Amino acid sequence: MLRLEKRPAPSRGWTMATPVLAVVLTMIAGGLMFAALGKSPVEAIRIIFWDPLFNTQFASYARPQILVKAGPLILIAIGLSLGFRAGVWNIGAEGQYIMGALAGAAFGLALYPSESPLIFPGMVIAGALGGWAWAMIPAILKTRFRTNEILVSLLLVYVAEKLLASAATGLLRNPEGRGFPGSRQLNRLDAMDNPELIANTGMHWGVVTAFIAVIMAYVLLNKHLLGYQIKLAGQAPRAARFAGVNPSRLIVLCLGTSGALAGLAGLFEVTGPAGQISIDFNVGYGFTAIIVAFLGRLHPIGILLAGLLMALTYIGGELAQMMLQIPAPAIQAFQGMLLFFLLAVDVLSNYRIRINTEGVA
Amino acid sequence: MFGIDPITLIVALVTVSTPVLLAAVGELVVEKTGVLNLGVEGMMITGAVMGFVVAVDTGSPTLGFLAGMASGAALALIFGLLTQLLLSNQVATGLALTLFGLGLSALLGVGYPGLTPPAVADPFPDALSDLPVVGPILFGHSLVIYLSVLLVAVVWYVLGHTRAGLIIRAVGENHDAAHALGYKVIRIRLMAILFGGACAGLGGAFLSVVRVQNWVEGMTAGAGWIALALVVFASWKPWRALLGAYLFGGVTALQLRLQAAGVDVPVEILSMSPYVVTIIVLVIMSSDRSRAALNAPAALGKVFHATG
Numbered sequence: 297m298l299r300l301e302k303r304p305a306p307s308r309g310w311t312m313a314t315p316v317l318a319v320v321l322t323m324i325a326g327g328l329m330f331a332a333l334g335k336s337p338v339e340a341i342r343i344i345f346w347d348p349l350f351n352t353q354f355a356s357y358a359r360p361q362i363l364v365k366a367g368p369l370i371l372i373a374i375g376l377s378l379g380f381r382a383g384v385w386n387i388g389a390e391g392q393y394i395m396g397a398l399a400g401a402a403f404g405l406a407l408y409p410s411e412s413p414l415i416f417p418g419m420v421i422a423g424a425l426g427g428w429a430w431a432m433i434p435a436i437l438k439t440r441f442r443t444n445e446i447l448v449s450l451l452l453v454y455v456a457e458k459l460l461a462s463a464a465t466g467l468l469r470n471p472e473g474r475g476f477p478g479s480r481q482l483n484r485l486d487a488m489d490n491p492e493l494i495a496n497t498g499m500h501w502g503v504v505t506a507f508i509a510v511i512m513a514y515v516l517l518n519k520h521l522l523g524y525q526i527k528l529a530g531q532a533p534r535a536a537r538f539a540g541v542n543p544s545r546l547i548v549l550c551l552g553t554s555g556a557l558a559g560l561a562g563l564f565e566v567t568g569p570a571g572q573i574s575i576d577f578n579v580g581y582g583f584t585a586i587i588v589a590f591l592g593r594l595h596p597i598g599i600l601l602a603g604l605l606m607a608l609t610y611i612g613g614e615l616a617q618m619m620l621q622i623p624a625p626a627i628q629a630f631q632g633m634l635l636f637f638l639l640a641v642d643v644l645s646n647y648r649i650r651i652n653t654e655g656v657a
Numbered sequence: 658m659f660g661i662d663p664i665t666l667i668v669a670l671v672t673v674s675t676p677v678l679l680a681a682v683g684e685l686v687v688e689k690t691g692v693l694n695l696g697v698e699g700m701m702i703t704g705a706v707m708g709f710v711v712a713v714d715t716g717s718p719t720l721g722f723l724a725g726m727a728s729g730a731a732l733a734l735i736f737g738l739l740t741q742l743l744l745s746n747q748v749a750t751g752l753a754l755t756l757f758g759l760g761l762s763a764l765l766g767v768g769y770p771g772l773t774p775p776a777v778a779d780p781f782p783d784a785l786s787d788l789p790v791v792g793p794i795l796f797g798h799s800l801v802i803y804l805s806v807l808l809v810a811v812v813w814y815v816l817g818h819t820r821a822g823l824i825i826r827a828v829g830e831n832h833d834a835a836h837a838l839g840y841k842v843i844r845i846r847l848m849a850i851l852f853g854g855a856c857a858g859l860g861g862a863f864l865s866v867v868r869v870q871n872w873v874e875g876m877t878a879g880a881g882w883i884a885l886a887l888v889v890f891a892s893w894k895p896w897r898a899l900l901g902a903y904l905f906g907g908v909t910a911l912q913l914r915l916q917a918a919g920v921d922v923p924v925e926i927l928s929m930s931p932y933v934v935t936i937i938v939l940v941i942m943s944s945d946r947s948r949a950a951l952n953a954p955a956a957l958g959k960v961f962h963a964t965g
Contacts (some may be wrong), residue, residue: 300744300962302962305803310757319729385748387752399790437936437940440944441940441943441944442943443936443939443940443943443944444889444939444942444943446748447882447885447886447889447936447939448694448936448939450879450882451879451882451883451886451932451935452932452936453879453937454878454879454929454932455929455932455933458925458926459925459929462923462925462926466923472776489712531779537872583756584756586752586756587756589752590749623763623764623767624763625760625761625762625763625767625874626760626764627760628756628759628760628763628764629757629760629761629763629764630760631756631760632753632757632758632759632760632761633757635734635749635752635753635756635757636739636750636753636754639738639739639743639746639750639753640743640745640747642743643743643744643745646744647744
């Protein structure tokens with residue numbers, strides 16, 4: 297009979313190998329799912345993972361899209377990973393993303409039609425503050441009243457979505473939009489535009505910020521006392537308390553940082569790729585970023601790679617929808633599967649599999 | 658007030674509450690065994706789509722409910738295998754279940770929005786349900802609603818007054834001690850997880866087949882998360898979960914009526930009220946240190962790894 301034996305420390309080799317193994321297993325299971333939908337599994341997997349990068353017909357369009365989609369995913373996932381490491385579960389990034397976008401856009405639109413070069417930086421700050429403030433609600437409720445931050449942060453996503461609907465049809469609606477919902481086109485206004493910085497790369501300020509966040513998180517976790525405290529609090533909460541780590545401070549910091557980063561991601565999205573505040577500009581990056589954070593092993597470099605891979609599945613999914621008429625939700629199920637397989641094969645990094653023999657205790 | 662009929666409001670309240678109540682009672686049992694399954698939303702929405710698809714395709718709501726239960730339990734089985742046998746983190750696995758369930762349900766439901774499910778037969782004769790006032794309130798519901806109240810009673814009795822309930826609670830309080838006494842911790846937890854999945858699936862199927870009578874992507878809209886909040890609100894006591902569910906249902910039904918009546922409050926404010934009320938209730942419950950900690954299973958969310 298098989299038996300699991302806990303490793304004294306997670307295996308380094310398996311920690312690196314399990315995400316790759318999970319991706320391979322997801323491809324196999326996803327292939328079966330596509331076969332069940334009556335599509336050729338090999339072709340579907342090729343369209344999702346290969347064609348966006350190397351197909352001469354699509355690559356010129358698809359390659360820049362990878363950075364456009366990876367930017368927000370990485371930015372949000374970096375913030376989430378800090379909390380996940382410390383045992384602070386912010387799963388409401390989608391709501392913080394919306395609130396950041398709303399706060400930033402409101403700041404810019406309030407000053408319309410000013411052309412001041414300070415408007416865009418001001419919107420960025422307002423965006424970060426909007427996300428931060430929304431994340432402070434679960435943080436304060438957790439530290440003051442011990443309310444579960446998982447439930448509060450998640451429930452606040454639905455509240456944020458209602459506020460978004462209200463803003464898109466009321467407060468922030470384009471006064472010249474003939475009554476249609478949605479704000480002015482922010483990416484057509486020079487003062488508020490988040491442009492593509494290098495032509496045909498998809499690189500915009502949000503992607504730049506995501507890369508900076510990766511570097512900052514790497515330095516924080518490896519060189520800074522706070523990073524050490526975050527890791528300690530997650531691995532040994534009691535030891536952390538004896539070492540003088542203040543759990544409330546850590547909760548406020550982790551939730552605040554992840555909220556601010558999610559808010560930034562939202563702001564860069566509405567001023568760039570999405571272009572305006574509309575009822576459904578948010579497409580679930582805040583939730584997919586949870587998968588990205590785990591797939592990247594909560595490690596900044598890992599998250600960078602995982603974000604790029606997840607962006608690839610988004611674009612590949614769109615291609616598969618176009619080429620093979622695979623329904624759009626299939627790719628969402630595919631991404632969910634990836635997290636399952638990752639969690640399943642994780643057992644290999646934390647445990648040794650031993651074969652029980654008779655008489656050995 | 659605002660031309661809202663209190664009788665129809667009560668009837669609506671019960672209908673709105675039932676999906677959440679079913680999911681909450683299932684999760685309550687799961688948490689009593691020391692397992693935190695955050696995948697309720699995913700299991701509910703999968704139950705909703707499978708219940709709807711089977712009810713429409715076969716013309717039988719009963720088969721739809723059974724399909725909802727089976728699909729909820731099937732999803733729960735994935736969670737059970739991962740957390741109990743492969744010892745994965747319960748929070749992360751539960752989230753994965755929800756994300757996967759939302760995608761899977763949308764995929765399974767392609768082509769079904771807008772179809773009409775078969776009507777559910779009333780369990781009581783018209784003579785009873787036509788009685789003034791008490792008729793619609795007591796006898797005017799679908800069978801699942803009575804089942805949900807019965808389920809609360811059964812769970813309350815089993816958990817508090819039987820040997821099986823004692824074992825379930827022992828496993829949830831201290832799995833190592835329960836293991837040392839010879840109880841099959843993993844098997845007991847797997848059964849509870851399956852039960853929780855079936856309850857959430859039935860709740861979802863009720864939502865799509867009876868309450869909304871349609872399939873819409875993401876139609877649970879956080880009901881699974883509210884069910885999780887209800888378990889905390891209820892301090893893991895079944896009757897309190899019923900009270901909480903009806904309170905939530907009351908707020909939801911009232912705000913829907915107010916929207917329909919065209920009250921001078923923005924629609925968005927009304928429609929966010931159930932979520933805000935849930936958060937406020939959670940805060941009140943958790944702020945009382947003695948009450949909140951009293952009944953929470955001590956081993957909740959902890960990984961069990963037998964070494965002996």
